[in-house]
Amino acid sequence: MSLFEEIGGMPPIEVFELNKLYADDPSPLKVSLGVGAYRTDEGKPWVLPVVKQAERQIVEDPSMNFEYLPVLGLEAFTNAAASMLLGGDSPAIKEKRFLAVQAISGTGALRIAADFLAQVVPNITRIAYISSPTWENHRLLCLKAGFNEVREYRYWDAQKRGLDLNGMLEDLRAAPERAVVIFHACAHNPTGVDPTQEQWRKIVEVVKERRLFPILDSAYQGFASGDLDADAWAVRYFAEQGMEFVCAQSFAKNFGIYNQRAGNLTLVANTANNLANLKSQLTILVRGNYSNPPAHGARIVSTVLNNPQLDAQWREHIKTMSGRLKAMRALLREKVEGLKTPGSWKHITEQIGMFCYTGLTPKQCQFLMEQHHIYLLKSGRINICGITTKNVDHVANAIHQAVT
Ligand code: PMP
Numbered sequence: 282m283s284l285f286e287e288i289g290g291m292p293p294i295e296v297f298e299l300n301k302l303y304a305d306d307p308s309p310l311k312v313s314l315g316v317g318a319y320r321t322d323e324g325k326p327w328v329l330p331v332v333k334q335a336e337r338q339i340v341e342d343p344s345m346n347f348e349y350l351p352v353l354g355l356e357a358f359t360n361a362a363a364s365m366l367l368g369g370d371s372p373a374i375k376e377k378r379f380l381a382v383q384a385i386s387g388t389g390a391l392r393i394a395a396d397f398l399a400q401v402v403p404n405i406t407r408i409a410y411i412s413s414p415t416w417e418n419h420r421l422l423c424l425k426a427g428f429n430e431v432r433e434y435r436y437w438d439a440q441k442r443g444l445d446l447n448g449m450l451e452d453l454r455a456a457p458e459r460a461v462v463i464f465h466a467c468a469h470n471p472t473g474v475d476p477t478q479e480q481w482r483k484i485v486e487v488v489k490e491r492r493l494f495p496i497l498d499s500a501y502q503g504f505a506s507g508d509l510d511a512d513a514w515a516v517r518y519f520a521e522q523g524m525e526f527v528c529a530q531s532f533a534k535n536f537g538i539y540n541q542r543a544g545n546l547t548l549v550a551n552t553a554n555n556l557a558n559l560k561s562q563l564t565i566l567v568r569g570n571y572s573n574p575p576a577h578g579a580r581i582v583s584t585v586l587n588n589p590q591l592d593a594q595w596r597e598h599i600k601t602m603s604g605r606l607k608a609m610r611a612l613l614r615e616k617v618e619g620l621k622t623p624g625s626w627k628h629i630t631e632q633i634g635m636f637c638y639t640g641l642t643p644k645q646c647q648f649l650m651e652q653h654h655i656y657l658l659k660s661g662r663i664n665i666c667g668i669t670t671k672n673v674d675h676v677a678n679a680i681h682q683a684v685t
Contacts, residue, residue, distance in 0.1 A: 303656040311654040314663035335584040354383020358579040361586035362545035380548040387531025390546035394527045395426030410462040412436035442628040467512040468501035468634025471662035497528040503535040507603035541578025609668040616677035645683040653679035
């Protein structure tokens with residue numbers, strides 16, 4: 282009798298399962314619209330030239346070694362990351378009212394945030410609110426961190442294919458004081474719909490009123506508009522409004538360094554008084570988890586962000602990536618509309634960032650997969666980068682057939 286015999290299985294993770302189905306499909310027609318990673322018009326991953334250049338510099342630096350980083354990571358990286366997020370002239374940075382912690386990409390940063398809130402911060406209500414729908418890992422990581430309950434706030438209005446602001450505000454107003462709420466900083470995954478500035482103002486008002494604690498999730502800075510500052514507007518607005526919050530940053534997408542796991546967690550407080558204690562608490566959390574973070578990805582990012590020339594080159598790369606996304610949105614919409622596919626397709630170009638929430642039903646998604654070798658999540662979310670000038674006709678025709 283084994284101790285392990287009675288353990289049941291867990292459901293597979295949809296997006297990784299989808300990747301495998303795609304990889305195993307021998308059809309030359311196959312298209313991957315599942316996992317959220319950038320692809321070129323040849324359907325290939327893109328190693329950014331500026332990342333290659335930074336890697337060369339790192340490898341050739343005679344002082345480079347493989348010593349452990351400090352528990353909270355490389356300071357040149359965390360400071361540059363916080364400044365990219367909050368803005369160079371941020372009062373929180375000037376007044377030293379922030380902490381920045383290197384993390385295992387965006388997921389790791391969210392997990393440190395959730396651990397910290399659930400286990401360390403007194404008076405936090407251990408109920409986390411996540412948007413409906415959201416990136417599916419939000420729920421899991423909150424529960425693993427020790428939140429007692431995860432609730433959803435309304436976000437997506439399927440009928441109008443846009444934000445359900447009233448539903449969202451109503452749900453947040455009904456939340457208990459000091460509950461934790463995860464907001465997507467920009468380029469909401471999976472819907473591609475962000476609140477407008479006016480709507481953010483209303484949301485922040487409710488957050489203040491109900492004394493909710495925000496976790497901001499910034500996994501796509503630069504991908505929404507092509508402009509890093511514009512995409513940080515919401516985060517900076519929370520700071521400007523004197524809110525205390527944490528923000529998880531991922532450099533997976535905007536640097537194209539997915540497997541390097543470079544991330545940062547920034548905590549903004551309204552006083553610098555107790556930061557030394559907070560820092561020691563975060564140190565113990567990380568120490569008991571993975572002790573200290575990996576260096577290479579953080580070195581790449583800090584080499585770029587701390588060098589004005591490389592930084593400028595990187596900002597151009599971001600424009601290239603977000604520009605291709607916009608172009609593919611326009612092309613897909615044009616093709617689907619050209620086929621006179623029933624329904625409205627303007628949401629394809631109205632949504633922003635990497636994803637389009639197509640509105641296709643699970644059955645239609647299944648049809649695309651089984652009949653046309655097009656792989657997408659059953660929620661109907663597609664990664665726009667998977668569309669190329671070569672496969673767009675095939676995808677548009679398949680959508681047309683699925684709908685008609
Ligand atoms: N948040 C959101 C909304 C995401 O879409 C992702 C990536 N899929 C992440 C966080 C974290 O990604 P990573 O851990 O790869 O940085």
